Amino acid sequence: MQTVTLAQSRGDLEHLARHMTDLMHKVLRPGFRSSGEKAAEWTPAVDVCEADTHYEVIVELAGVRREDIEVYTERGTLVVTGCRHDPTSPEKVCWHQMEIEEGHFRRQVALPAAVDEEKIDARFRDGLLRIRIPKR
Amino acid sequence: MPDQIRVQKPPPNEGEAPDADAQSLPSNLPVMPLRDTVLFPGIIQPLTVGRPRSLALVQEAAMGDRLFAAMLQQDAAEEEPGFDRIADVGCAVRILKLVRMPDETQSVIIQAVGRIRAEGLTQSDPFYRADIEAVPDVVREGDELDALTRTARDLMMRVIELSPRIPQEGAAVLASIESPGHLADFIGANLNLATAQKQELLEEPRVDRRLRRVTQLMQREIQVLELASKIQSQTRGRIEESQREHFLREQLKSIQEELGEKDEKTALVEQLRADLDEADPPDAVRTEADRELRRLQAMPSYAPDFNVLRTYLEYLAELPWHRRSDDRIDLKAAEHILNEDHYGLEEPKKRILEYLAVQKLRATVRGPILCFVGPPGVGKTSLGQSIARAMSRKFVRMSLGGMRDEAEIRGHRRTYVGAMPGRIILEIRKASVNNPVFMLDEVDKLGADWRGDPTSALLEVLDPEQNSTFTDHYLDVPFDLSGVLFIGTANLLDPIPPALKDRLEIIRLPGYVEEEKLAIARRYLVPRQRKGHGLKARQIRFTKTGLRQIIRYYTREAGVRELERQIAAACRAVARRITQGKTGGVSVKASNVADLLGPERYLPDVKLRTSTPGVATGLAWTPAGGDILFIEATAMPGTGKLTLTGQLGDVMKESVQAALSYVRSRADRWNIDPKTFRRKDLHVHIPAGATPKDGPSAGITVFTALTSLLTGRSVRSDVALTGEITLRGLVLPVGGVKEKVLAAKRAGIRTVILPERNRKDVEDIPKDIRKDMRFHYVHGVEDALPLALSDGRRTGGRSGAKKRRARRKAK
Numbered sequence: 001m002q003t004v005t006l007a008q009s010r011g012d013l014e015h016l017a018r019h020m021t022d023l024m025h026k027v028l029r030p031g032f033r034s035s036g037e038k039a040a041e042w043t044p045a046v047d048v049c050e051a052d053t054h055y056e057v058i059v060e061l062a063g064v065r066r067e068d069i070e071v072y073t074e075r076g077t078l079v080v081t082g083c084r085h086d087p088t089s090p091e092k093v094c095w096h097q098m099e100i101e102e103g104h105f106r107r108q109v110a111l112p113a114a115v116d117e118e119k120i121d122a123r124f125r126d127g128l129l130r131i132r133i134p135k136r
Numbered sequence: 137m138p139d140q141i142r143v144q145k146p147p148p149n150e151g152e153a154p155d156a157d158a159q160s161l162p163s164n165l166p167v168m169p170l171r172d173t174v175l176f177p178g179i180i181q182p183l184t185v186g187r188p189r190s191l192a193l194v195q196e197a198a199m200g201d202r203l204f205a206a207m208l209q210q211d212a213a214e215e216e217p218g219f220d221r222i223a224d225v226g227c228a229v230r231i232l233k234l235v236r237m238p239d240e241t242q243s244v245i246i247q248a249v250g251r252i253r254a255e256g257l258t259q260s261d262p263f264y265r266a267d268i269e270a271v272p273d274v275v276r277e278g279d280e281l282d283a284l285t286r287t288a289r290d291l292m293m294r295v296i297e298l299s300p301r302i303p304q305e306g307a308a309v310l311a312s313i314e315s316p317g318h319l320a321d322f323i324g325a326n327l328n329l330a331t332a333q334k335q336e337l338l339e340e341p342r343v344d345r346r347l348r349r350v351t352q353l354m355q356r357e358i359q360v361l362e363l364a365s366k367i368q369s370q371t372r373g374r375i376e377e378s379q380r381e382h383f384l385r386e387q388l389k390s391i392q393e394e395l396g397e398k399d400e401k402t403a404l405v406e407q408l409r410a411d412l413d414e415a416d417p418p419d420a421v422r423t424e425a426d427r428e429l430r431r432l433q434a435m436p437s438y439a440p441d442f443n444v445l446r447t448y449l450e451y452l453a454e455l456p457w458h459r460r461s462d463d464r465i466d467l468k469a470a471e472h473i474l475n476e477d478h479y480g481l482e483e484p485k486k487r488i489l490e491y492l493a494v495q496k497l498r499a500t501v502r503g504p505i506l507c508f509v510g511p512p513g514v515g516k517t518s519l520g521q522s523i524a525r526a527m528s529r530k531f532v533r534m535s536l537g538g539m540r541d542e543a544e545i546r547g548h549r550r551t552y553v554g555a556m557p558g559r560i561i562l563e564i565r566k567a568s569v570n571n572p573v574f575m576l577d578e579v580d581k582l583g584a585d586w587r588g589d590p591t592s593a594l595l596e597v598l599d600p601e602q603n604s605t606f607t608d609h610y611l612d613v614p615f616d617l618s619g620v621l622f623i624g625t626a627n628l629l630d631p632i633p634p635a636l637k638d639r640l641e642i643i644r645l646p647g648y649v650e651e652e653k654l655a656i657a658r659r660y661l662v663p664r665q666r667k668g669h670g671l672k673a674r675q676i677r678f679t680k681t682g683l684r685q686i687i688r689y690y691t692r693e694a695g696v697r698e699l700e701r702q703i704a705a706a707c708r709a710v711a712r713r714i715t716q717g718k719t720g721g722v723s724v725k726a727s728n729v730a731d732l733l734g735p736e737r738y739l740p741d742v743k744l745r746t747s748t749p750g751v752a753t754g755l756a757w758t759p760a761g762g763d764i765l766f767i768e769a770t771a772m773p774g775t776g777k778l779t780l781t782g783q784l785g786d787v788m789k790e791s792v793q794a795a796l797s798y799v800r801s802r803a804d805r806w807n808i809d810p811k812t813f814r815r816k817d818l819h820v821h822i823p824a825g826a827t828p829k830d831g832p833s834a835g836i837t838v839f840t841a842l843t844s845l846l847t848g849r850s851v852r853s854d855v856a857l858t859g860e861i862t863l864r865g866l867v868l869p870v871g872g873v874k875e876k877v878l879a880a881k882r883a884g885i886r887t888v889i890l891p892e893r894n895r896k897d898v899e900d901i902p903k904d905i906r907k908d909m910r911f912h913y914v915h916g917v918e919d920a921l922p923l924a925l926s927d928g929r930r931t932g933g934r935s936g937a938k939k940r941r942a943r944r945k946a947k
Contacts, residue, residue, distance in 0.1 A: 071144065
């Protein structure tokens with residue numbers, strides 16, 4: 001294994017610390033464990049907004065293949081789950097810095113009662129999964 | 137649509153998987169020993185990896201499935217522990233993030249994913265690898281477990297509430313944990329436990345036991361946390377309170393400054409402190425003063441004691457603790473000053489100069505205290521002022537006349553309302569030096585009553601051994617009086633208490649004769665009065681004869697006060713005339729004195745008085761100086777009684793008796809018919825009838841008067857006698873010789889007959905007073921007769937005339 005020392009600036013340390021806090025918050029979010037499924041190894045960021053006719057849920061899923069994303073509803077909850085494979089090239093010989101999360105992910109959003117679950121529309125583009133949930 | 141993702145049905149529920157992690161763990165993992173760190177499944181932890189074996193381990197795991205096993209090493213000090221020194225039970229962890237640090241270490245963030253046990257070592261280099269097995273939670277469902285779970289959850293809620301370390305979001309997580317095992321792990325990870333306690337929890341597969349243990353630990357933790365919380369809130373409360381007070385005070389100060397009122401009390405205290413610094417009292421006093429200053433600062437300004445304390449401190453700050461006049465004793469200059477200020481008084485001046493010389497040599501004021509004794513108006517106080525001038529010192533004066541209250545000297549204690557320091561301290565303060573010339577006037581007139589004895593207080597003040605630490609009752613701190621030059625004055629010597637008299641060096645100022653008075657008048661009195669009445673030199677002048685006239689016929693005193701008053705009266709009269717325009721200037725001669733001052737007051741009646749037999753001139757001593765008196769004797773038909781009048785004291789009465797008895801016993805020597813004593817009543821009278829008289833010194837005079845009466849020979853008009861007689865005819869010495877001689881001279885007497893033993897007293901009298909006078913010193917009474925009695929044939933009077941006729945007839 002080559003040991004290459006890269007100069008690390010202070011900024012990176014702060015980044016690490018921020019990540020740490022980030023993770024803590026992610027961990028402490030409810031719905032951390034699930035049953036009947038592989039345990040989530042990381043959780044993506046999610047935006048939820050409301051329009052006059054529909055709700056919009058956006059999931060940040062850069063580097064995830066479309067075929068690796070699953071979206072479904074269960075008991076009034078919208079579930080997004082899937083897997084991001086290791087984005088690094090197989091030619092690597094050692095790690096200097098590992099930040100991009102990989103592995104299984106899962107997020108869920110509770111849906112209000114007055115929505116049409118049948119008409120949910122999910123599109124994945126530019127690394128963002130946009131889910132439109134029309135209001136009833 | 138290329139972007140579309142089909143929204144699916146939920147995947148089939150395969151039932152409760154006991155632990156999703158267990159399925160996904162490999163059977164062999166790299167093993168990293170951890171120092172002092174115990175992980176619980178589910179927690180995310182940062183690790184700093186520094187040891188070479190661990191660094192290699194991390195890199196390999198990161199390259200692969202990012203998993204490895206982490207176990208606690210038993211001894212944290214070991215750099216490379218043996219496999220047997222690493223705990224069996226630990227956690228399988230996944231690397232979430234990694235970064236290489238500049239110092240070659242790697243910082244990793246890992247998440248523990250499950251409990252594992254290391255079964256067997258499979259590799260030692262470059263790092264450990266071992267076969268691992270998942271350790272599932274042993275759960276016995278039931279009420280007991282439910283109860284434990286609930287209790288644990290509730291307690292942990294409380295811990296989260298109290299502990300500052302755990303973020304409040306932890307409560308939300310706590311609420312969402314369903315599995316009791318996970319609950320116990322969450323608690324174990326977040327409680328403030330020792331490493332060994334944590335490892336113990338990790339190694340316990342039975343969940344109920346785990347829960348019981350964490351419950352126990354939490355209870356202890358809650359106690360500590362609650363106590364810490366209470367202490368913290370108390371402290372905060374206190375700090376807040378004092379901060380609040382401080383804040384309010386600052387506001388108050390700002391408001392006061394805005395209004396323009398400075399904090400008066402502080403300003404006052406600062407001023408007093410500055411004054412005290414300047415006054416520079418001795419250390420003991422300064423300590424006391426500082427203590428009182430602090431009290432003053434702490435006292436509200438409306439407290440009644442405030443002003444009392446303030447006044448006290450002002451006194452302390454104003455006293456001249458160190459301020460003194462520089463002594464400049466130049467004897468020549470002193471002599472010059474004394475002569476300039478006073479005429480005559482040679483003896484006192486000599487004594488004063490000697491005193492000053494000693495002070496100069498010794499450089500300290502010690503030794504006896506001068507006391508000028510003499511009649512009023514001779515210049516005792518002004519001598520004191522001259523001394524002060526000669527020494528370049530300040531002059532203060534205090535009259536002791538009639539002082540009965542000891543508190544006048546020593547002051548009252550501060551506790552009394554209206555307390556003040558004694559007069560000594562007050563005068564020192566006024567003088568603002570601690571070495572003035574301090575004149576104590578009229579020490580012979582000190583009184584004493586139930587309020588105390590001021591004499592005793594004075595003794596302390598005047599005693600050089602004690603007065604360096606004179607403690608006034610008000611001040612309550614010692615003040616050094618040893619630099620003060622005390623001088624006393626008195627009219628009489630006798631009333632001075634003996635203890636006091638002992639400390640005094642008596643200098644007598646006996647009074648002035650005519651010549652001296654004349655000189656004093658011309659040098660000092662006339663110019664002073666003239667100026668005082670606004671008259672110019674040409675508007676009034678006094679001739680010598682005029683002054684003499686005034687002295688002789690308008691004053692009868694040893695001093696010059698009356699003389700000055702008469703001169704003032706003359707000036708007034710002249711001033712009136714000038715303003716009325718009646719005259720431009722007056723020259724006061726003998727002829728116009730009566731015009732200005734009125735008729736003569738005192739007539740020299742010596743000549744007239746002794747023109748008949750039976751009157752003799754004696755010399756008496758009074759507090760106002762010496763004086764002449766007349767002893768009159770007369771005879772009338774009777775049975776031999778003796779009457780005495782003239783307010784005579786007992787001693788004098790007895791001396792008259794003695795004189796009479798002596799005359800009777802020697803009657804034949806002077807041809808006195810013994811039958812006279814049976815056939816006549818004798819009356820001896822000594823005018824003036826209202827003035828009390830006493831003393832034995834007129835004995836010889838009485839004898840002479842009686843003899844003069846009975847022999848019919850009058851006494852010479854220019855002779856005066858003094859002396860005490862015994863029954864055997866001896867003449868005993870008397871006192872006050874100088875004053876008596878001066879009185880004689882003032883009255884125009886030329887011859888004085890004195891006891892032999894008073895010869896030296898006469899020789900003490902300055903020559904210029906003694907000139908023109910003749911002194912005769914007698915041993916026996918009878919020796920006086922030829923000197924005193926005239927031949928008796930000439931002078932008028934009936935008995936004389938009778939005898940003359942009788943003699944003529946006889947011839």
